[in-house]
Amino acid sequence: MIEDARKTLSKHARHEIDQWLAKFPADQRRSAVLAALREVQHENGGWLSIELLDAVADYLGMPKIAVYEVATFYSMLETKPVGRHSVSVCTNISCMLRGADDIVAHIEKRLGVKTGGSTPDGRIHLKREEECLAACCGGPMMMVDHIYHENLTVDRVNAILDGLK
Amino acid sequence: MTNDTIKIEVDGKVLEARKGQMLIQVTDAHDIYVPRFCYHGKLSVAANCRMCLVEVEKAPKPLPACATPVMDGMKVRTRSKLALEAQKSVMEFLLINHPLDCPICDQGGECELQDLAMGYGRDVSRYQENKRVVRDKDIGPLVQTDMTRCIHCTRCVRFGEEVAGLRELGATGRGEFMEIGTFVEQSMASELSGNVIDLCPVGALTSKPFRYSARTWEMSQHPGIAPHDGIGSNIHFHVKDGRVKRVVPAENEVINEVWLSDRDRFSYEGLYSNDRLTAPMIRDDKGWREVDWETAFAMVRERLGPILKSAPASVGGVIAPTATLEEIFLFQKLLRGAGCGNIDHRLRYLDFSDQDAAPVFPWLGQSIAELEQLNCALIIGGDPRKEQPLLNHRLRKAALRGARIMMVNPASFPSNYPLAAELSAAPGGLVRAVAGICRALAELKSDTLARESWLEDVAVTDAQRRIARELANPGRGTVLLGNLAASLPDAAALRFVAGQLANLAGAAFGYLGEAANSAGAWLGGAIPQRGPGGRPASRSGMDAGAMARNGMRAFMLYQVEPEADCAAPDQWLTALRNAECVVSMNSWITDAAREYAHVLLPVGVFAETDGTFVNVAGAPQSWRAVVDPPGEARPGWKVLRVLAETLGVSGCDYETAKEVARDAAQAMAGVRPENRAAWRALVRLPAAVAGLQRITTVPMNSADALVRRAEALQQTADRADGALHLSRATAARFGVLDSGHAVVGHDGQALTLPVALDDAVGDDTVLIHGGNGLLATLGPWFGRVTLKPA
Ligand code: SF4
Ligand code: FES
Ligand code: FES
16 A cells, blocks of 8 residues: 555655654654645645545545645645636735625626636636634735735736736 | 442432542433533543533533543532532534424434433524435444434534544534534445444434334334354344334343344344245145145154154254254154254354364353453464454453454455554464464473474564564463354364463463354253263264265255355255255245255244343343244244154153253253363374465355345445455466456365455465355365366
8 A cells, every 4th residue: 555655646745744753753654644635735726636645645644535634624725726826815804804705706707707716717616715814903814826915906916816826 | 338439418318429520420420410412431532412411510511421520529509509500501502403294203212312301402593594404324234324414413423433433424614514424425334334323323323224113102112132253242133014114123232232243233134035935835746836834744753753763863853043042952752752963053154173172162251241351362273353243342442451462364355453463374374373373382381382293383473472472471361262263173272272272371262153153052052072061972973064064865054045154065065955855944935945955844933932041251141032933934942842753752741942952951050161171182283285275254234144144234335245255466366466356276166256356365265155055066165175276
């Protein structure tokens, strides 16, 4: 099993995972699962296939279902193909009070997709953001490919979206 | 009062408790009811449903009883206003997303949610919004899912991880989107999977074969004993309109705890297969026809009577070890009374050479519960996980506590706990592999055994030394022989060597046990050399191997399907076809029986008869019939009684099964099994067989006639698949790696069978499943075979 996993995971991914594994006790390999999934997703164009999830499970010696649980729990992990750029608008309480819902409505209209979907050209994935992103004082805010944009207006949003290749 | 004991007060009553106990354990022990969904005494505490909230003095909020450790002087109120309000609120939340489909839910009437909703729910829902809907998953032929009903208690998930040792179900997604399932569609593979049906407090996981066939309140419940492995799990039959609707476990802490293997749970379906024998049948020159009992008995009197009278030694009697003790006792009493000593039940044996030294019955060597206390176990020639699932469960518990469990097998059977060592040995080399461990241990202990002649030419490998070192460690140890070990052509030598090893290690020596009543068959006298209770038989007789090899003029069979049940099926079929008269008492009719038998007498099976099984630890357990056998079929003990009368054998005219059981029990009274020294000592070990060899394992759902007919179980992977299982390396060596099919030759016979590549099978070994009548022509279950591309 672990041999098959070695074949599925890239050398670089395995190297990254091994570095994380070194930080945990030898009988706690599952501790590296989040780091492993993050790395493997990054290499795979932003999403995790069942094959990759299984490979991570085998590599870490975890039951497959335990890896599926992790991958489906965290909103930053995707289990279906998604657009190249990820856009998540916070709709939690502070942002909501500052008009986040309008921003979401605007983006949905402009991109022609609902939250959770990706544009047909595979350019943008409009994520469903589950939680507060901890930039409440700058709400409404959104995160685009790990970068925070605060105090959003429709114009700023347009500029940011148009800048995504 | 030890200093572990503390006092708490619950609802004004002072209760004693042990330190470290959870509150709910204490209230349960004192019959104070606290509602719960996620808590289960056999599983870890998850505390995620919050149904068990109670008021604890000085605590600012209600606390979950399942996750609150007791403390001295604690004052608890389980039905105070605060507690009840908390419980009611939790109930309201749980019902928000639960469908109101009780009228079409199989759990209705035995649903913990329904019960608690009656007690704690409001009669009107304040929730007006849409309920969430969860798509059902197909998780195999045994467990039906209705996942919208799931309340996320995670009992099923914890069961997989903690008991089945196979994490198959999980909670994916989160919050509103959390779902229980396998995520990737697949069947549950655990041999204990059906237990999630009992664990699930709602109707999310129910029995697929039972689905929509009865309401719980229409059925009556009756106790019974599971009919497949030697554990003797306690069960309840649920019966409606004279039909067994389902089987569920009954609690028995020293046997099956609260669990049941899938085979024991779902095999009742075999009672209703359409090849049931429902009327006596006879064969004459016009072929087969159904007749009444008188005609059938007349034919027996006419055909079997004279042979039995004039040449009783030319008659053979074989009875399956799935028969009840009553049937076995009467069967042998009849034959012995007629002067015939050729009686056996050991259908899967190929080696009978040590039978005079054999124990009264090969037993576990310890109690079932004691397996949990082991520090070290060596299992030789067996796959307990599939063959004795609930013995394996005890071994697994020991392993999780740190016990070192080791296996010696010709194929590596997947285990659900980590093994401390695994030694692969070709079937013909198993004896020598164990002898190597024995020698290593003798050397380690500087024991004189090392110089005995049979160990002289035995080589020792490092792997064997490692196992020997584990066995040498202090602590409670055992050496256990499995089903495969019992069937080997050199089984007697293996019993000797394994016994020596156990002695040397100071370990208990045991047998994992084959069929439901193997122990009862030994004790009841269904062996040629001994009568009931293990007393020497009045006249010696032939063993099953000799009967098949030599052929007999007549045979009496009881619940035997030789093509699938015997380790030498071809010999058996030939012997039966050549006999002048074959009388077969059976519950089903087969094509093979149509060919060899002359009289077929329909008998009831399992739930259809009063009976007793003796389990592998020696416990006799009886049950009463709960349904009638179909058509003209009658309980076996009654048929045997009339048969004895017909054949002029006296002493079998019992009025009830209980009377038979009483006589059998009398014969067995005071008998203690002893495996030690119950072997034939060897001066030389048999030479190892070299070259390509066949081995046979019997998949759990092909093990006997009843389970082979249980429809849902036959859709699982654990049934005889008629394929040649061999490793890639072996396949490559014989040029069948890519051929898909291969021709296997054995004993002058050849069959073309599909190739199933499986690297768990050892070198030079072809594993073929037993319990499959279609492969009967292939000869005995073990021995050298040839292989070539098809
Ligand atoms: S399926 Fe049943 S046992 Fe499993 S989590 Fe849901 S309610 Fe609990
Ligand atoms: S509520 Fe939007 S960042 Fe916190
Ligand atoms: S039973 Fe205590 S929280 Fe579920």
